Amino acid sequence: DIQMTQSPPSLSASLGDKVTITCQASQNINKYIAWYQQKPGKPPRLLIRYTSTLESGTPSRFSGSGSGRDYSFSISNVDSEDIASYYCLQYVNLPYTFGAGTKLELK
Amino acid sequence: EVHLVESGGGLVQPGRSLKLSCAASGFTFSDYFMAWVRQAPTKGLEWVASITYDGGSTYYRDSVKGRFTISRDNAKSSLYLQMDSLRSEDTATFYCITMYTTDYYYLFDYWGQGVMVTVSS
Numbered sequence: 001d002i003q004m005t006q007s008p009p010s011l012s013a014s015l016g017d018k019v020t021i022t023c024q025a026s027q028n029i030n031k032y033i034a035w036y037q038q039k040p041g042k043p044p045r046l047l048i049r050y051t052s053t054l055e056s057g058t059p060s061r062f063s064g065s066g067s068g069r070d071y072s073f074s075i076s077n078v079d080s081e082d083i084a085s086y087y088c089l090q091y092v093n094l095p096y097t098f099g100a101g102t103k104l105e106l107k
Numbered sequence: 108e109v110h111l112v113e114s115g116g117g118l119v120q121p122g123r124s125l126k127l128s129c130a131a132s133g134f135t136f137s138d139y140f141m142a143w144v145r146q147a148p149t150k151g152l153e154w155v156a157s158i159t160y161d162g163g164s165t166y167y168r169d170s171v172k173g174r175f176t177i178s179r180d181n182a183k184s185s186l187y188l189q190m191d192s193l194r195s196e197d198t199a200t201f202y203c204i205t206m207y208t209t210d211y212y213y214l215f216d217y218w219g220q221g222v223m224v225t226v227s228s
Contacts, residue, residue, distance in 0.1 A: 043218035
């Protein structure tokens with residue numbers, strides 16, 4: 001199984017900050033990583049696929065990058081509506097595996 | 108608009124069975140791979156099972172193989188998860204999900220609101 005090591009587990013930011021979350025895969029995942037946002041009591045929402053492709057409706061302040069084993073997800077200009085948990089997902093191999101999540105809070 | 112509504116959850120004793128259903132609308136159900144993903148209380152996300160367009164192929168995580176069965180009825184636009192020999196560690200919210208691909212690899216797209224399954228004596 002491919003392990004996805006996501007960090008940090010939690011993040012505290014002020015409105016307008018830039019924050020970055022990283023995911024390291026236990027092997028090369030050839031950019032097949034997606035990022036999801038989950039707000040309390042809601043299902044996850046797909047934000048980014050294939051490392052950096054924004055889904056329709058994803059604000060441009062979200063971005064992703066990386067290759068090989070190492071990937072990052074950033075939010076520039078954090079907005080109050082971005083307060084949520086974020087998860088990475090590798091979808092190159094079964095079983096699909098998620099990172100453990102990052103909880104973004106307001107400072 | 109894609110709409111996925113799960114049902115069938117509840118409290119069940121260890122070793123017993125439960126069948127989850129997911130009613131899909133707003134899209135051509137038979138055009139999509141489908142999946143179940145679960146989330147234990149205050150925990151992360153875990154893929155459970157997937158199924159191809161016509162149900163011809165199914166895939167499971169190791170911990171549920173032989174106990175869970177994913178199936179679909181395209182005529183009813185419905186997805187199912189039969190869960191047998193339930194264990195306390197199966198306690199989670201189960202999400203019904205559409206899958207899609209733009210090349211070869213499928214990922215999780217639209218998610219239902221989820222249904223809670225609690226396994227406890």
